[in-house]
Amino acid sequence: MPELPDVEGFKRELAGNALRKTIARVEVSDARILGKLSARTFASRLRGAKLVAVHRHGKHLMARMDHGGWLTLHFGLSGALQFVPSRAEEPPFTRVRLDFADDGGLAYTNKRMIGRVGLAADAADFIVEEKLGPDALDRLFDFAAFKAAVRGVKRDAKSVLMDQEIIAGIGNIYSDEILFQARINPAARMDRLAPAELRRLFRKMRAVLETSAGLLLPERRKGGRCPRCRSLLKVFKVGGRTAYCCRRCQGC
Numbered sequence: 525m526p527e528l529p530d531v532e533g534f535k536r537e538l539a540g541n542a543l544r545k546t547i548a549r550v551e552v553s554d555a556r557i558l559g560k561l562s563a564r565t566f567a568s569r570l571r572g573a574k575l576v577a578v579h580r581h582g583k584h585l586m587a588r589m590d591h592g593g594w595l596t597l598h599f600g601l602s603g604a605l606q607f608v609p610s611r612a613e614e615p616p617f618t619r620v621r622l623d624f625a626d627d628g629g630l631a632y633t634n635k636r637m638i639g640r641v642g643l644a645a646d647a648a649d650f651i652v653e654e655k656l657g658p659d660a661l662d663r664l665f666d667f668a669a670f671k672a673a674v675r676g677v678k679r680d681a682k683s684v685l686m687d688q689e690i691i692a693g694i695g696n697i698y699s700d701e702i703l704f705q706a707r708i709n710p711a712a713r714m715d716r717l718a719p720a721e722l723r724r725l726f727r728k729m730r731a732v733l734e735t736s737a738g739l740l741l742p743e744r745r746k747g748g749r750c751p752r753c754r755s756l757l758k759v760f761k762v763g764g765r766t767a768y769c770c771r772r773c774q775g776c
């Protein structure tokens with residue numbers, strides 16, 4: 525399930541292979557991914573254009589077109605973006621492909637079809653329309669802003685971290701990792717965390733997302749053990765989502 529660190533990877537893929545190249549052909553193999561937008565409108569806006577800049581906000585990617593407007597990409601549960609050289613085979617589950625005039629193309633793949641490819645007139649307006657909170661790694665989203673965003677939210681810490689309207693970018697997997705690193709019970713009420721816990725949570729959120737080399741991730745399975753104390757992980761539901769948590773380290 526693509527979360528902030530994964531989408532950051534797709535951003536690098538696009539920035540490294542697809543900028544300032546003329547889009548010669550647009551192929552939409554499953555128009556459901558476009559929602560209400562027609563494949564014809566989508567293709568006519570992109571054909572002949574160049575992508576000139578790419579911006580990530582939370583789990584969304586936005587690429588600016590040279591003649592105005594933005595291509596928007598959301599990856600849902602199983603989406604991905606990859607550059608495909610001209611002679612390479614098309615990756616499985618390709619839903620949208622942009623072929624460049626010189627060489628290769630950009631393939632948006634999505635097995636489960638949850639996600640969205642679209643167009644937006646303005647990136648800032650798009651973020652407002654999608655009701656996205658500040659990006660978890662935005663430089664301006666410092667501890668004071670984090671505290672202000674979560675202050676008084678009377679819900680469990682895991683749900684609050686995953687709420688895209690409060691903080692954009694974190695999903696089920698990275699919320700577990702961040703809480704594990706911060707040694708906080710996923711079911712603990714956000715508004716009842718001690719100031720020191722809140723500060724630790726913010727620091728670990730930044731650290732985990734920046735390095736995305738967390739310790740809990742490989743153990744997030746049935747029978748997984750705590751990487752810190754090796755005790756068996758507890759698996760339970762928090763806010764309707766499955767959480768992995770160490771009883772001893774996080775007190776869950």
Ligand SMILES: [Zn+2]
Pocket residue numbers: 750751752753754755770771772773774
């Ligand atoms: Zn432990």
